[in-house]
Amino acid sequence: MSILICIIAVVVLLGVLAYSRAPLWWSSLLLLIGAGYAVLQQGAHPAVTGILLAALLVLNLKPIRRAILTGPLFAVFRKITPPMSQTEQEAVDAGTVWWDRDLFSGKPDFAKLHQYAAPKLSAEEEAFLNGPTEQLCEMLNDWDITQKRKDLSPEAWDFIKKNGFLGLIIKKEFGGKEFSNYAHARVVTKIATRSGSAAVTVMVPNSLGPGELLQHYGTAEQKNYYLPRLAVGEEIPCFALTSPEAGSDAGGIPDFGVVTRGSYTDPRTGVYFENVLGIRLTWEKRYITLGPVATILGLAFKLYDPDQLLGDKEDIGITCALIPTAHEGVEIGRRHYPGTSAFQNGPNWGKDVFIPMDWVIGGQDFVGKGWKMLVECLSVGRCISLPAMSVATGMLSSYTTGAYARIRSQFGLSIGRFEGVDEALGRIGGLTYQMDAAQRLALTALDSGEKPSVISGILKYHNTEKMRKALNDAMDVHGGKAVCIGPRNYLALGYHAIPVAITVEGANILTRSMIIFGQGAIRSHPFVLRELKAAMNKDLVAFDDAVIGHIGFAISNMVRSIWMGLTGARFVSAPVDGPTAQNYRDIVRFSSAFAFLADTGMATLGGSLKFKEKLSARLGDMLSNLYIATAALKKFHDDGQPKEDRPLVRWAVETALYDCQEAMHGFLANHPNRFVAWFARRVVFPCGMTLAQPADRVGTRIARNLMEPCASRDRLVQFMYRSKDETDSVGVLEHALKAVIATEGIESKLRRAQREGQLKSITAKARLQEALSLGLITADEHTEIVRARRLKREVIMVDDFDSNLETADVDAIHRSIV
The missing domain is CATH 2.40.110.10 (Butyryl-CoA Dehydrogenase, subunit A, domain 2)
Known part of the structure; x- marks a missing residue:
């Protein structure tokens, strides 16, 4: 029993050392102490210590290690590693690594993240x-x-x-x-x-x-x-x-x-x-x-x-x-x-x-x-142009759809109060927050002199795809008004242009399936590029240092993934207190899990991983969603952690981490080596897949904020052009929104009077006049209602044209029949 306790104690202590990424000689010393105790105190055969000592000498004495272990491995590695073409070499060398390296490390340094200055305009x-x-x-x-x-x-x-x-x-x-x-x-x-x-x-x-x-x-x-x-x-x-x-x-x-x-x-x-x-x-x-x-x-x-x-x-x-x-x-x-x-x-x-x-x-x-x-x-350009246009589409979708959902009513109720529309609004706002946060963090890198090539690929793919999702939801909420193009339609032209953003500066399919992880694995991984360069330069010393570090790195991430998976990362330190603290802990957990899975994929599939594009894409999705989650937390931190924005940051981070979890599940479910997949799943998900998508109430809070003028909505659409012209198709929305909100109580009173039989006229216009005559509303309230209904009609009107579809009827708002 004492031997068993000794073994358990050594294994636990080795796990602690691996979790904390202690140097190799610490673990070697612990093993020797444990072996010595087993021989001297528990009667174990001395050969145990001798064999262990020999093995540890091979691992710790570099000349011996290179001769017996890493030298033969180096020879094999050089044979199976395909040579880089000049264009591949230049692509690898171009740009810089930045926060993506931290995410690949399994131990992102959030103190460093928060020290990056928030971007500001001069x-x-x-x-x-x-x-x-x-x-x-x-x-x-x-x-x-x-x-x-x-x-x-x-x-x-x-x-x-x-x-x-x-x-x-x-x-x-x-x-x-x-x-x-x-x-x-x-x-x-x-x-x-x-x-x-x-x-x-x-x-x-x-x-x-x-x-x-x-x-x-x-x-x-x-x-x-x-x-x-x-x-x-x-x-x-x-x-x-x-x-x-x-x-x-x-x-x-x-x-x-x-x-x-x-x-x-x-x-x-x-x-x-x-x-x-x-x-x-x-x-x-x-x-x-x-x-x-x-x-x-x-x-x-x-x-x-x-x-x-x-x-x-x-x-x-x-x-x-x-x-x-x-x-x-x-x-x-x-x-x-x-x-x-x-x-x-x-x-x-x-x-x-x-x-x-x-x-x-x-x-x-x-x-x-x-x-x-x-x-x-x-x-540099991929961090700016298309991501900025994607953010613009998110802001436009958030602003217009939130206002339209409050202004447009069916069954006597604003359509934004229906849960189906509420769900779409929550997604639009959350996706916009993700897009803006992701670009803001990348712009922070650019303005500090970095050229983050991996992050630029993440932004290009994910911002344009999220733009597509947000605009799809906006189109659905607007219905026929968004389908029929015309001067009043502020969504359809952007919707029809989506393929441009998806296609240019690298097709999205290629960016996701090959570039993000393909480039990230080489540039952002702490050891892979060092190993490749050592092989190209025939440098055994550099290869030895890199590969031993890589093995320790992989073991550490395996141990960290198991422990944080078992404990839900509750014992991980977070840089902040409050509602986002657990988000930071979950990111650390999934960063270690991602690094472990990336090494597992590269070790078991080797160069063929380059051609397993679905698996490579999922590894890229893991890295991307970790980046998006940390960017959202950084944006929330830079904005002063406003209480009103908690639903947005919660939706953004929880969605990104859930998507990261799903990418891990997809990778493991489709890995060709089923034993490796089985083992890796037990490491990454020892208690199963525990993360869930944001609760419905989170999306509802976002939707409610989008449907009324408030600080949270204004921050979300801060850099959108907002016309103040009532005759402008977008400019009229704010006027109509405020007018509709101001008269909701009066409209409710009128509907109640109609149900109770006090108002008997057939048309809404006649009933309004009847309510004024009966003293149910004041003259000022009558004026407010007339204006609100006029503005509401301006918002919901759809353009119609002559028979040749050439000239729109700009005065359609005045063509009131009932």
Whole structure:
């Protein structure tokens, strides 16, 4: 019995050491002490200590360990690890890791998370957001843009150029605004709540494009010439990457250039240059935003040097150049028609077009470095543009649907009081909170100098997908009003444009199934990249350190997962007290469980995990939802933990953690090795799947907040453009909402009087007059009711057109029959 107690004590202490991630020699010392006690006090055979001592010497003495253990493992690892291509290597090296590394660690440091400064607008940025951005929004009419002009109005284009909207990220020394990434995103968000086409027009020059590339990699001459012109809209940029044969596989672009000597006329100056070193280009691109109206074309292509004019390398690699669209041979101007969106987008092409070498972005020194340039810039742009537009859609859906659900009534009751609508409203608000929180945290990283490539993939996929869900719910609540498009319909045009956001900057299917975990496992895992680099560099010493650390890491996460699963993570310390404390504990638990499952997947499936896209996608979902949950808690913390926002943060965090749990369940249910899956399930879910979706009452509280003017709603839609014009389809909502709320008691009194037989008139209008005549309501109340009903009719009216669907009846509100 004493031996058994000794074994149990050693196992428990080993578990404690593993849980706390103590050094290997601590565990080794504990085992030796336990073995010595068993031999000296309990009569165990001395060979036990000898065998154990030998094993521990192998583990702890690095020269012996490398010779006997990690050396043979290194040889096998090098054989089974596929070599990285140059594009894969550049993609891995591009960008930085940030909070995603903490989530992969199994022990996220919440103190560090809370120390990250909350993003704020400077006085200049706030003035721009509340000044020119508001003015631009006032000018925009999305119906006119998308259905009539198929473009922004000349006045809007002129305003955008003159007020520096195309130079938000360009440094002040070149005439730009030099705004923070946070300000850039908020400007895009506000514009997008008014017009998606206008938002795309503004965001593209400030995202992945010539401006961003020039600032980071351009020569002094290129910067001095182009950046001031881009900042004031004198030049309109576009960037051409996608080819008909290479969409998501951007590294496989067929477009090519050959280094040669040639002659050309510079379209900017009209000067002819003869026999200069340059590139002869052939390309065909499509889906290029601003392409049809661009004056300067950023172009990505593969560069070859068969005559070795630049050196001894023939295949130089992906290169980026900047070409005036007026240059001879550049074919540009035709348009694609992406749904109901009207932003300028189209193909361009050219055959055997000669350009001088100094048109390469960064000059000759940067030939072949285009892929790294693109990936690094893309990791920034993907955190800003589409996520900002997704947040805008969430805000618009929350604001309009909450108001509409309170204004619109059926069976004498606001439709928002019906539980089915209430459920949809709760989701809309919760998803908007998740999207905004996820982007805010990413923008914090960007403005601190990070380029979080893994997080950018998370944002691109999850924000656009949550946007789709929120807008679907908004459409359902609005019913026929959202189905029939027209000037009054503020949802349908955005709904029809959803596929654009889902498709561009990396198709969502690919982003989820391959990129998020595929990149995250290499970049964010504390040991995998070290192991891969050691193998590539034939560095056994580095491999030995990494693989031993990796084994300890995996064991630690296994022990932590079991213990926190058994205890519900109740003994984990939380950085805050109150209603969100358990959320922090659950995140620590699921962070360890995720790290354990990630290692389990990589260890048992090896390189084939790359092709098990459904399993890889679920691992990516785990990481993504942990990020979303922590982002929501950070937003709540930064906002001062307002009591009114507790339903929102609770819904956001509990939903994300539940989705994380479901992803774990799906991974284990579909892992091809059933024994491994059985064992891992007992580690991760020792007491079963214990997390539930948010309670119905949480969604109801969110819905109630969306259906009335309050601080929580205003914070949620803070950066939305809200017109104050009663004749505006969105602007009228606030007026109608306040009027309907103010008269709900009077309307209730009128319905009661009708039920009791006091009001006998047939129509609502006649009964209202009858109530006034009988003294049931005052003259002031009569005036209030008339106004509220007029505004309510304005809200619920659906556009109708002439027989050719050309002219809408703007006076339909006055066509009252009953």
